[in-house]
Amino acid sequence: MTTTPTHVISAGADLFADAVAAQAVDVTRVDWRPPMTGTESDLATVAADPLRRDANARALAAMLDVSAMLVDVAPASEVLGLERGQFLHAGPPIEWARASGPLRGALMGGAALEGLVDDPEDAVRLFETGDGVSLDPCHHHAAVGPMAGVVTPSMWMFVLEDPATGRRTHCSLNEGLGKVLRYGAYSPEVLTRLRWMREVLGPLLQRAVRGTGPVDVTGILTQMLQMGDEAHNRNRAGTLMLLRDLAPAMVSSGMDSADVAESLRFVGGNDHFFLNLAMPACKLALDAARGIEGSTMVVAMARNGTDFGIQVAGTGDEWFTGPAQVAEGLYLGDYGPDDANPDIGDSAITETAGIGGFAMATAPAIVRLVGGSVPDALATTRRMHEITLGENPRWTVPVLEFQGVPSGIDVTRVCRTGILPQINTGMAGRVAGVGQVGAGLVTPPADIFPAALARLAELTRSRS
Template sequence: MTKIKELFAQKINAINLGTELFKNDLAKQGIPVVQVDWTPPAGGDIRLIKALDALKALEDKINEANQEAFNRYTGAQPMLVDIETALDFIPGMTKKTILHAGPPITWEKMSGPMRGAVMGALIYEGLASNGEEAEKLAASGEITYSPCHERGGVGPMAGVVSASMPVFVIKNVTHGNTAFCTLNEGLGKVLRYGAYSEEVIERLRWIEKVLAPALKKAILLSGGIDLRAMVAQAVHMGDEGHNRNKAGTSLFIRAIAPYLLQAGIPQEDLVKIVNFINSNDHFFLNLSMPYCKAALDAANGVPYSTMVTTMARNGTEFGIRISGLGTRWFTGPAQMIKGLLFPGFTEADANPDIGDSAITETAGIGGFAMAAAPAIVQFVGGTVDDALAYSNRMYEITIGENKFFTIPQFNFRGSATGIDLRKVIELGILPQINTGMAHKEPGVGQVGAGLVNPPRECFEKALLAFAEEYAK
């Protein structure tokens, strides 16, 4: 007791962990106090703590596997090599197959924008003549639905791909795998946001009949376009590869224009093609996404690796896949996006998070590279300081830094790359995503853009499954 009295007779300098209530009380009494921002590992969830502890014995093996997956990803060199028709290129594609964004889903559980996109695709394919017929066919059981990711591709927002649609073909020349994505339609009332009016269908047919054949000729003449180099340069020019693609689109025009001029395209079509790409700042998104997909697929399937290789949303659920767990999906509810809405819309109009475009964040760009694109805040909301903070925090949950995608604002430090499932759970830090917002009703289109995080639930499920698989 004497020792305790002696202790408290001395000048106290306190360090407080946890709740700030104790820190505030000490401060009110004039006692110097330092607040330590600490939370229990895994949020104090005993199941998750036990899983993390079980994996500690495998730490060296997991770290070695993660480095292998990371090296496979960063060593990938995806090239734009062709444009093909979905029916001809995609394995298992039929005239009554519809691919979509995110993890697997049935018609009954699809959100409004995805339903609208499916209906538009059925009208575009000539399988229905109007929305009513398309909706009936979509629900009939005659249509096969499958995630783009399970066929080797990606799709922005609703991500719908049907048989007649042209797709960019990306080849990872390092590892030999391929990826695909449709051609970007622009913003607003477009199929990927669930719109299916006559103007939407007409634009899709023009892309199929005019734009895609012309670009195919030009791409073949080019001998292939190095997308890794293009994305890296775009990041240095103020893009982050997800919601800001002004530089990437400009670089693509610069790269493809000479070959378009050599391709023997009628003058009238050539003018429309260049004007269409030039007026569509997001055109490059449909190249940055399959670039990321081709590179990350090379990193999938590494035993013992906790690296996240897929993050995708279907507007109802958010799903992730882990390298060491192969093609298994781990899902949770899609979250609501916070950001800037177009005039005339409110948060009540917006659908939950949707699209395969979070493949960019999975690859270390997008929300992970917002610091390189400070102007992005004018589109998704927040401040420049927020953008810097988001990118900086992602280093805490990743395996390494990307030697190709360097951020000028961080003195050319490589972007945080290779999400580590263990770190997400242990630290409670969720990946940062910036994205567009679709109207919750089919047929409307885009209503804004903003910021969102995945649900913690999908990472929790994945960690428990990983521990069950490897910590035996």
């Protein structure tokens, strides 16, 4: 006697599932895909590592236990020890000869800001010869920088601290959108704005933060995700909550009332201002997981406009790099794909921590900036759960029944599923001096995850 199944599970192509469903049989479709080519042996080796399960649990717990408090605002020369001629940048290490247009433009503008040259164009020779200048990644100095991420000694930095451990991270102040230094622009108005930020905005914020006391950045992140932000390309609610916390102390700071008014207008009119707090908050959390032997959790994703690099908890400070990709998205004015530089910036630290592109379901309006549709945003957040170790109970997604955001990117899960982390990002013009040309969606180069897996497998074998 034959019987008709009451339920069928189908993996792979939909042809079989469609045929069964047409016969009124319930079907569960499993989105199975083969592992990335050539990773089978390394996956088996790492899966057998007796340290892995506990190491990943400790890495995820360490990340989730961190609270980020804004405790100070001060020049990079003071809090990072930068000296004249020292420049930090976004992404993995790179030299001038391989630097992209927007990174070069930001370095040229930074050199003029520091008085190393009168005209930014004259800085090219400085960087070509290396005479009195040096480049180093922000990530190597407990810092992060959006887009080009250039930090110079006189720039003012947000200082975030985890009160339980005293560890600190840092990020520069946000300039706004369009023609700004972080997008590679260095025109006179860009430098004028940076000087005003150095002479007025930075000192005013320092007085406000010191006068108010620590600001709970992690708490603001928790609230803003409930209010339509995803904390990478949409920070409107976060910026306004920060302004709510600091405005009284800014007004009573004793500084010139016109300077205070201009500062309030600047922050209030810059929806991205809070991004430069979200980023170091995420780095502070992820740095807590660094150096955990056996862990396969990604602790940094960063781009310098030429290379895309990741770092993993169980492999120390080693970078695994591949070519940065050009984002797909929406362009400003007459700009198009030929005008865009490959992906750039440390801001993918937000996705590494589970927000930004991983939390697009919290901010469906983001699709109007980066492209796609509302269903795409929901599907992206669901898909990222397939490559992460767990969820963040503090950062939740209302439309998904308050499910925690996907947290803790796992190298083995990426290699096993072929699903790449989703990042939403701004796009810089490929030519130095142009500035922002659009915003869109991008993923890392696939090869960097098998490279990290191979190193993890090598370390596993060396312990056995």
